[in-house]
Amino acid sequence: MSTLDDSTPVIEVTDLVRDFHGRKVLNGLSFQVMKGDTMIIMGGSGCGKSTLLRHIIGAMKPTSGSIKLFGQEITGMDEKELGRVRRRFGMLCQSGALLQSLTVGENVALPILEHGKLDPGIVDLMVKMKLEMVGLTGFEHLKPAEISGGMKKRVGLARALALDPELLFSDEPTAGLDPIMTSVVDILTQEMTRKLGVTAVVVTHDMTSAFRIGSKMVMLGTGPNQGKIIAAGTPDEIRASTNGEVQQFINGEPDGPVPLRLSKGDYVERLLGHPAPTRNSYLA
């Protein structure tokens, strides 16, 4: 296991490109996340946020470019080497991704049991502590199908934190949560980063939450800027950005550089598959 001094980035992505059948979903992305940062990855639907996250956790291989976690290049790693890196981070999936055949408690206990040999009493205690952290004490014996979507997500968070990871990835952690639980999840993330020095990478388009917890932000573009970083910096720098697309996104405006509707000509072209006929063609 490599130890990092504070000057080595926990995550270093360089010129990352991912090509899906000729369509560049990620197009030359580069950024760094330092220890203790909470990096927010934001952008409109379909901009490649989740794809980027899946590359960083090693679930997808890039077309080209480099991804380093804890200073180690992961793009060429086999499953075994990747497994060693993965034990150092926790991941909260978009849907919670709990194993439906296990109870809530067994789901949280799973990484603890798989990666350590602890006394069952201690494992029980750890599971209770983690569930208590996310406000779900007493839910250990229920199956994921018996709890709400928001609860599943919180169990997912408890499972991601089960091994006290150095790095936490969250994919849409607050989507589907009520405002109170959103703050709880935000505060949990903040406590982890500030008190325990955990590094967090959060993919979200909940702007309240993003500005509350983020210490660094990157925004991915859509349309012609698909797969590129159109803005990066601290929350204040992002707020002050002069980029119209960024301002439209953080203020949630329906129309702007990202158009509400396509122009009439584009609309007809999409429908008919060829440019709109002009007046002359009617006469001809």
Place this chain on the structure above:
Amino acid sequence: MKEYLALNGQILYWTLLAPFRGQFFKVGEVFHQMVLIGVRALPMAALTTFSIGLTLAMQAAGQLSKMGASQFVPDLVILSLLRELGPLLIGVIVIGRSGSAVTAELGTMKVSEEIEALQVMAINPIRFLIVPRFLAMMIMLPALTVFGNYVGMVGGWSICHFALDYNTASYIAHSLSRARPWDLYSGLVKSVVFAWLIITIACHMGLRVEGGAEGVGQATTSSVVWSLLLMLVANACLTALFFFT
């Protein structure tokens, strides 16, 4: 095909080699799967093999009595069951009950990102999910086959006893004097081959599901169709190898 062979290799590695390197599969889960695949299939296996034993005896009695050879009914029943019908019928039942269930379960786990979540937690899905199902199938299909052979013989006995006036002792003596150990073993070899085909195809189809509920449905259909086809082809090949060369 390449993926299927790779899956076979991985299953062998995680079953046979990895435990020696300290990476054990879950023994408790093997027993849990044995109950699902084997124990819960007992009523259906019993009913099917009993009815086939019964039918075989009725057909045989009708035809053989025309030649004055109805004393050979037990021979026909026991040989057909041990060599062919026992392994095949149990195979068909297990494909329908468990092969399809394994594909649907793994497919649903794939589309709901559960398998990816396991990988991200550095838990190998082959070790965690596939190996227990594989071992349970490899143990329970031959066991069910032996059980089915017995029940099928009881089916044959019921016709011989109640319609042909055999007494039980002579039915058993007749059957045992005709069947050789190899008849039983050949059927068991077949059931081991079938078990391998059924579980590897079911897991392969489940793990490659893409595209939601529709994908799960298609994979389950493919799993059943391919398992049946390959099982029948393998059966023909093994019969040719064991009894026709």
